[in-house]
Amino acid sequence: MNLNATLFAQLVVFFILAWFTMKFVWPPIMKALDERAKKIADGLSAADKAKTDLQLAEKKVVDELKKARESATELRAGAEKQGAQLVEEARQEAAQIIAQARKAAEGEAAVAAQRAKEALREQVAALAVAGAERILRKEINAQVHADLLANLKQELK
Amino acid sequence: MATEHAPTASEYIVHHLTFLTNKKQAGLVDWSVFHLDTLFISIGIGLLAVFVLARLAARATSGVPGRFQAAVEIVVEMVADQAKGIVHSPESRKFVAPLALTVFVWIFLMNAMDLLPLDLLPNIWAAIYGAAGHDPHHAYLRVVPTADLNATLGMSTAVLLLCLYYSVKIKGLGHWIHELFTAPFGAHPLLWPINFAMQLIEFLAKTVSHGMRLFGNMYAGELIFMLIALMGAAWAGTVGSGLLWIGGVIAGTIWAIFHILIITLQAFIFMMLTLVYVGQAHESH
Numbered sequence: 001m002n003l004n005a006t007l008f009a010q011l012v013v014f015f016i017l018a019w020f021t022m023k024f025v026w027p028p029i030m031k032a033l034d035e036r037a038k039k040i041a042d043g044l045s046a047a048d049k050a051k052t053d054l055q056l057a058e059k060k061v062v063d064e065l066k067k068a069r070e071s072a073t074e075l076r077a078g079a080e081k082q083g084a085q086l087v088e089e090a091r092q093e094a095a096q097i098i099a100q101a102r103k104a105a106e107g108e109a110a111v112a113a114q115r116a117k118e119a120l121r122e123q124v125a126a127l128a129v130a131g132a133e134r135i136l137r138k139e140i141n142a143q144v145h146a147d148l149l150a151n152l153k154q155e156l157k
Numbered sequence: 158m159a160t161e162h163a164p165t166a167s168e169y170i171v172h173h174l175t176f177l178t179n180k181k182q183a184g185l186v187d188w189s190v191f192h193l194d195t196l197f198i199s200i201g202i203g204l205l206a207v208f209v210l211a212r213l214a215a216r217a218t219s220g221v222p223g224r225f226q227a228a229v230e231i232v233v234e235m236v237a238d239q240a241k242g243i244v245h246s247p248e249s250r251k252f253v254a255p256l257a258l259t260v261f262v263w264i265f266l267m268n269a270m271d272l273l274p275l276d277l278l279p280n281i282w283a284a285i286y287g288a289a290g291h292d293p294h295h296a297y298l299r300v301v302p303t304a305d306l307n308a309t310l311g312m313s314t315a316v317l318l319l320c321l322y323y324s325v326k327i328k329g330l331g332h333w334i335h336e337l338f339t340a341p342f343g344a345h346p347l348l349w350p351i352n353f354a355m356q357l358i359e360f361l362a363k364t365v366s367h368g369m370r371l372f373g374n375m376y377a378g379e380l381i382f383m384l385i386a387l388m389g390a391a392w393a394g395t396v397g398s399g400l401l402w403i404g405g406v407i408a409g410t411i412w413a414i415f416h417i418l419i420i421t422l423q424a425f426i427f428m429m430l431t432l433v434y435v436g437q438a439h440e441s442h
Binding site: 002015028 | 176182185191192210211213214215217226252256263302305306307308
């Protein structure tokens with residue numbers, strides 16, 4: 001157990017090694033450690049953000065789907081209503097046309113009946129005159145009895 | 158060691174405990190003597206350690222680390238955490254934390270020299286020494302630098318200087334001197350010499366115990382390795398010596414395994430005490 005100058009040599013070496021470590025070993029390793037810590041922190045927060053983003057997107061998708069479904073329902077309801085309206089209008093128009101046609105036909109029929117009546121009346125007058133002629137066996141002057149015939153026609157109306 | 162007669166047990170141990178010096182030591186304290194073996198091995202190991210670490214640090218990636226980088230990072234983070242908990246000045250930590258890392262790694266490696274086979278390096282050295290034309294009987298080599306009191310006291314003195322430096326730097330010279338005379342007992346003028354004596358004893362005790370603790374552990378460990386080696390060397394072809402040889406193998410194994418714990422623990426303790434003492438230099442009484 002001797003004390004000697006080795007002690008001071010060791011002391012100086014100690015400081016030199018410590019200085020070297022401070023200069024060339026410690027800072028790069030600490031830098032790498034800090035950078036990695038930051039990277040991990042960033043990665044974690046990015047993952048968190050992605051998660052929230054995903055949740056938001058999913059919520060949006062659900063909303064959009066709901067909206068689309070609603071508008072589709074609305075569209076269908078509108079279309080159905082419009083279709084029903086169109087059918088209704090067509091039906092009304094058809095009914096109108098039918099009514100008109102019926103009215104026209106009725107009018108025509110009335111005119112035809114009138115005309116037939118007139119014709120029948122003429123014929124009845126002529127038959128009456130012919131009948132009377134036969135009965136009387138004498139000629140009847142149609143001109144003379146025109147008034148009589150007109151009256152008869154009138155009565156037959 | 159090509160000897161005519163095998164060395165006796167005490168010769169063997171004395172040979173292993175003799176330093177390689179530049180000249181003969183005169184007396185207990187001789188400032189003109191250097192322990193060349195301690196210096197060579199400790200400086201060699203220290204340089205190797207810091208250059209390997211610096212090489213790694215230069216290529217350190219903040220991405221996925223390799224195994225060696227991860228291992229070094231574990232040590233660095235451990236030291237950084239301890240430094241942060243003990244030394245509260247970030248400015249001081251810029252030097253003290255790397256210093257603590259150096260202490261831990263360097264002392265651990267120097268202690269680990271104990272785990273090399275006891276005669277490996279001394280025999281190589283004896284062969285070189287003999288080949289150079291000297292008497293191989295005088296080829297001395299102490300392999301474990303931390304089992305040299307000069308090395309450990311040198312480091313603890315460095316820590317003492319660091320404490321004095323930070324005391325003055327943090328508290329200011331005036332305040333520090335004031336504290337030397339008024340702490341721990343009080344500011345009464347009658348108490349000044351007592352306070353000052355207490356402070357001196359405290360500094361001395363810290364430094365000496367700091368160095369002695371490491372030295373004592375490693376010296377004792379080395380000595381026990383030598384005794385175990387003597388058990389192994391007792392082999393002489395008889396049953397009794399054979400049992401001794403087997404005992405040497407078992408004891409050597411057990412002691413080496415236990416020593417793995419001791420070398421790590423002592424390196425850690427030296428580092429922690431360095432941080433604690435520097436941390437104390439930052440605190441006012």
